[in-house]
Amino acid sequence: MLEVKDLSVSYGAISALGGISFKVEPGSIATLIGANGAGKTTTLRTISGLLRAKSGSVTFGGADLTKLPPHQIVARGLCHVPEGRMIFSNLTVDENLSMGAYLQKDKERIARDRDYVFSIFPRLKERLTQQAGTLSGGEQQMLAIGRALMGGPKLLMLDEPSLGIAPKLISTIFEKIVEINRSHGITILLVEQNANLALEISNYAFVLETGRIVMQGQSPELRANPELKAAYLGG
Amino acid sequence: MTEFLQQLINGISLGAIFALIALGYTMVYGVLRFINFAHSDVFMVGAYVGYYIGQHVPEHTIWGGTLALVGSMAVCAILGIVMERLAYRPLRGAPTLNVLITAIGMSLLLQNLGQYFFGATPRPYPELFPVTNYQFGGLVISSSQLAVIGVTLGLLIVLRFIVLKTKIGTAMRAVSLNPKAASLVGININVVIAFTFGLGSALAAAGGVLYALNYPSIDPLMGTLPGLKAFVAAVLGGIGNIPGAALGGLLLGIVETFVNGSQWSTYKDAIAFAVLIIILLFRPAGLLGRFTVEKV
Numbered sequence: 001m002l003e004v005k006d007l008s009v010s011y012g013a014i015s016a017l018g019g020i021s022f023k024v025e026p027g028s029i030a031t032l033i034g035a036n037g038a039g040k041t042t043t044l045r046t047i048s049g050l051l052r053a054k055s056g057s058v059t060f061g062g063a064d065l066t067k068l069p070p071h072q073i074v075a076r077g078l079c080h081v082p083e084g085r086m087i088f089s090n091l092t093v094d095e096n097l098s099m100g101a102y103l104q105k106d107k108e109r110i111a112r113d114r115d116y117v118f119s120i121f122p123r124l125k126e127r128l129t130q131q132a133g134t135l136s137g138g139e140q141q142m143l144a145i146g147r148a149l150m151g152g153p154k155l156l157m158l159d160e161p162s163l164g165i166a167p168k169l170i171s172t173i174f175e176k177i178v179e180i181n182r183s184h185g186i187t188i189l190l191v192e193q194n195a196n197l198a199l200e201i202s203n204y205a206f207v208l209e210t211g212r213i214v215m216q217g218q219s220p221e222l223r224a225n226p227e228l229k230a231a232y233l234g235g
Numbered sequence: 236m237t238e239f240l241q242q243l244i245n246g247i248s249l250g251a252i253f254a255l256i257a258l259g260y261t262m263v264y265g266v267l268r269f270i271n272f273a274h275s276d277v278f279m280v281g282a283y284v285g286y287y288i289g290q291h292v293p294e295h296t297i298w299g300g301t302l303a304l305v306g307s308m309a310v311c312a313i314l315g316i317v318m319e320r321l322a323y324r325p326l327r328g329a330p331t332l333n334v335l336i337t338a339i340g341m342s343l344l345l346q347n348l349g350q351y352f353f354g355a356t357p358r359p360y361p362e363l364f365p366v367t368n369y370q371f372g373g374l375v376i377s378s379s380q381l382a383v384i385g386v387t388l389g390l391l392i393v394l395r396f397i398v399l400k401t402k403i404g405t406a407m408r409a410v411s412l413n414p415k416a417a418s419l420v421g422i423n424i425n426v427v428i429a430f431t432f433g434l435g436s437a438l439a440a441a442g443g444v445l446y447a448l449n450y451p452s453i454d455p456l457m458g459t460l461p462g463l464k465a466f467v468a469a470v471l472g473g474i475g476n477i478p479g480a481a482l483g484g485l486l487l488g489i490v491e492t493f494v495n496g497s498q499w500s501t502y503k504d505a506i507a508f509a510v511l512i513i514i515l516l517f518r519p520a521g522l523l524g525r526f527t528v529e530k531v
Contacts, residue, residue: 050415070418079419086416088409099409102402103421151421 001026001187002047002078002155007056009039009046016042018211019056024155024189024204029181031190031198031219033232034208040191041083043208044157048080049073060155075103077154083163083191085144089133093124096132096143100150109152116184117146120176138169142176149180155187156180162194170194174201195232199223207232237373242496243489248380248449250488251387255442256465257472257480258394259435265411265475266431269331272338273318274439275462276345277311279455281440282360282447283353284310289361300363304386304444308437315436316429324425349455357454360447379448390441391481394434398477403430411475460504464491467511473524482522486510 002024009017017039024030032040045051047058049070058065065073074080088096097117101110118125121142127135132143141161148156158177162170178201181188192198199205199219207215207228215228222228256278263271284307292299322341326334367378398404409417410427418424446461447453468487472479490510494503514522 048419050418069423071421071423074419074421082416082419086413086419088412088416090412091405091408095405098402099405099417099420099422102406147420 001061002189003059004043004047005057005059007043007046007058008054009042009051010054016211017046020208020211020213021056022206022213022216024187026187027181027185028204029178029188029190029202031192031202031205032208033192033195033198033205035232036193037210038208039211040208041159042211044080044082044159044189044191047073048078048157071103074151077152078157079148079151079153079155080157081144081148081159081161083159085140087132087135087140087143087147089131091132092129093132093135093143094128096147097124097150100147102151104150104152110150113150113152117149120149120179121146136166138165138173141165141169141173145173145176145180149186153186155189157189157191159191160193161190162192162197170197177201195228196223238496241374242492244374244376244380246489246492247485248383248488249492250485251383252442252446252449252461252484253465253468253488254481254484255387255390255438255445256462257468257484258477259439260466260469261472261474261477261480262407262431262435264469265477266407266414266428267323267334269334270338270466271323271341271432271435272335272462273322273341273345274435275458275465276342276349277315277318277436277458278439278443278446278462278465279349279453279458280314280345281307281311281436281443282453282457283349283443283455284440285363285444285447286358286360286453289363292363294362295365297364300382303363304441307440307444311440311443312433312437315432315439318436319429319432324428346455346458353455355455357452360451360453362451363444363448377449379445383445383449386441386445390438394438394477397434403427407431464504464507467508471511471514471521473521476521476523479521479523486522 005021006019007017008015008019020043032043034040042051046053049065049068053066060076060078063076088099091099097114101113104110123139124142124146127139132140135143161173161177165173174197177188180186190198190202199222202219205216205219205222206213256274259274260270285303288303288306292302318341322337323334326337364382365378369376398407406417406422406427409422410424414424464487465484468483469480471487472483487507491503491507494500494506499506
């Protein structure tokens with residue numbers, strides 16, 4: 001469904017990604033794990049068009065995305081929930097959700113997606129008229145995911161959804177991610193520092209280290225891998 | 236008391252014009268984080284377009300005046316969009332200083348093109364709207380002052396509606412807060428920025444026509460001082476904040492008019508800027524501005 005081939009990205013003279021390749025199969029949950037600075041966020045940002053690749057390509061459903069601007073990539077059904085949530089804090093929850101549906105023309109579909117988002121995150125319905133900046137960290141994450149779902153994604157990319165959230169809420173958010181994948185058939189590409197959690201819910205995983213994929217495989221197998229355990233799973 | 240009210244009315248009508256120009260500065264700052272110094276020259280072009288349309292419609296009619304006003308707004312909206320496309324879009328992502336210098340260059344270009352095409356000699360402005368003076372007790376309000384206040388009020392309501400209730404307006408606020416996040420929900424940032432330039436330039440054009448009606452001669456450098464004051468008004472109200480720009484404009488207009496009517500009238504500009512300095516000492520982000528702290 002999503003195919004990344006030999007992707008290289010650099011910030012000026014500093015290389016962030018040194019030619020990575022991976023595939024995400026339709027209907028699956030794939031995860032990119034790795035330490036701080038390994039290039040996980042850079043990978044997502046390049047896929048969604050916020051950053052330009054130096055070389056290599058990104059194809060999605062057969063179409064080449066490498067040179068497209070972000071809004072055209074969203075239009076193809078690839079939605080990105082960015083690191084740090086980036087909700088529109090000066091807009092209401094309601095307005096944030098309508099902005100998520102910016103490219104949707106069909107009113108009925110927008111209403112359906114809205115109900116779907118509320119069925120996953122009922123909390124958002126209670127907070128509709130509230131300014132998004134006044135939400136708690138967990139609620140902001142729900143809003144960020146809900147906003148991306150309003151765009152009608154075929155593939156949802158999530159960047160560190162556990163970051164800065166009360167531990168109690170993290171498991172809820174991860175359950176919801178699984179629910180989005182199972183009940184709606186939305187493919188998910190998850191980036192996480194919390195490797196344990198990511199491997200628990202994903203089907204397939206790629207381990208990123210200083211801009212290269214150093215290991216990959218079925219998530220349950222990787223969880224049992226002694227090398228990975230030592231490096232990322234705290235022994 | 237009559238004197239006070241009279242000055243207040245004069246101040247409001249001057250302030251309304253500052254407010255119209257200030258809105259353009261503040262909106263462009265909101266989406267691009269730079270001061271478009273050429274904005275004051277769009278104001279000048281607006282006055283001239285109104286002047287030329289005024290040559291072809293009968294004076295002293297409401298429809299003729301409205302036509303000049305709307306036509307000038309339309310032409311300047313296009314000018315604003317073209318200016319953004321040619322001068323500023325290629326610099327997207329460049330350091331702010333480069334964009335700022337380009338803006339100053341754009342301003343000089345418009346002034347000099349103005350002198351080339353319109354001539355450097357000041358021209359008397361046609362009386363586009365019917366001219367009458369209304370008396371209320373001892374107060375005198377001219378019809379052009381009424382036009383200024385009425386048109387400004389109308390435009391502010393329309394602007395408020397656009398920004399708060401329409402999809403493109405909400406997108407403007409989204410881009411202003413976080414352009415990256417806005418592009419990730421599918422907003423075409425370039426379209427929103429072009430729209431913002433068009434909207435701001437149309438308001439400046441309205442300001443230009445209304446200003447020329449009250450100060451009845453125009454020249455290609457006429458934008459400089461009102462533009463500077465409108466910029467001050469935008470900073471005063473909190474740059475990037477739309478109601479702030481309107482408030483700052485009104486306040487500055489009123490202060491200037493009162494000083495002008497007093498024994499210190501020679502120092503009216505100095506006092507207007509002193510007000511800015513004093514207010515910024517106590518509220519560094521402007522009257523309605525806020526320093527936002529992002530949750531990480």
